[in-house]
Amino acid sequence: MTKRILSDKQVGQYFQDGYLLVSGLIPDQVSAKAEEKMWQELGFTPNEPKSWEGAESVFHSNDADLIACYTDDFLSATTQLSGDEPATFHKPSGIFAINTYPSEGKWDWPHPHIDHAIKEHGHKSLPRPFRIAAMTYINDVDQHGGGTVVWPESHHKIRMLLESDIEKYEYVWKLGKDIRTVGLDNPVELIPRKGDILFYHYFCAHAGSKNTSNRPRFAYNAKW
Numbered sequence: 001m002t003k004r005i006l007s008d009k010q011v012g013q014y015f016q017d018g019y020l021l022v023s024g025l026i027p028d029q030v031s032a033k034a035e036e037k038m039w040q041e042l043g044f045t046p047n048e049p050k051s052w053e054g055a056e057s058v059f060h061s062n063d064a065d066l067i068a069c070y071t072d073d074f075l076s077a078t079t080q081l082s083g084d085e086p087a088t089f090h091k092p093s094g095i096f097a098i099n100t101y102p103s104e105g106k107w108d109w110p111h112p113h114i115d116h117a118i119k120e121h122g123h124k125s126l127p128r129p130f131r132i133a134a135m136t137y138i139n140d141v142d143q144h145g146g147g148t149v150v151w152p153e154s155h156h157k158i159r160m161l162l163e164s165d166i167e168k169y170e171y172v173w174k175l176g177k178d179i180r181t182v183g184l185d186n187p188v189e190l191i192p193r194k195g196d197i198l199f200y201h202y203f204c205a206h207a208g209s210k211n212t213s214n215r216p217r218f219a220y221n222a223k224w
């Protein structure tokens with residue numbers, strides 16, 4: 001049995017919008033330790049912008065304090081939203097961070113994409129490219145500070161696009177190329193707090209956004 005960690009309202013919201021931002025699945029001390037460890041592992045110093053100049057966005061680590069954010073409650077919520085068998089969900093053995101560093105210039109709405117849409121990777125649209133994805137934020141994000149942007153209900157529209165021509169859209173990269181034709185509107189810029197998790201559906205249109213704040217945004221991505 002899956003432990004019911006999320007309310008019916010939260011699960012309903014996920015099905016309606018194609019994403020859900022959840023707080024409270026990672027104890028504060030665990031996310032705080034993860035943030036501290038991220039700084040250490042990267043070798044950067046908070047409040048010293050020079051220390052992260054030219055930093056790469058992507059960062060992998062198998063550090064136990066970083067992995068600790070994947071709590072039992074986190075996994076239970078992942079399982080609950082996907083509707084799949086709990087035994088088929090495993091805790092990631094490492095973290096894959098997508099960190100966003102402060103950059104000059106004006107904030108603007110980013111272009112949407114769906115994941116697993118790289119042609120060379122050859123992911124198929126059916127039955128689905130993956131089950132569910134999660135972004136885990138390990139520090140507070142200000143407005144225009146690199147919060148993920150999501151397009152509510154885009155997963156329904158993209159599903160309809162796929163069903164309009166299943167042969168044409170056999171591969172996710174083909175579907176990804178045409179998502180702008182489905183009338184994606186009203187994007188939402190998320191403003192997550194430390195320890196928040198964004199769960200998103202495999203056809204949820206989303207994007208990273210420019211960080212115009214004065215501190216890096218640290219977040220992990222995982223897919224099941």
Ligand SMILES: O=C(O)CCC(=O)C(=O)O
Nearest residue numbers: 098115147148207208209
């Ligand atoms: O950085 C983000 O907020 C989103 C990243 C993303 O969409 C991706 O890496 O596929």
Ligand SMILES: [Fe+2]
Nearest residue numbers: 113114115206
């Ligand atoms: Fe993405």
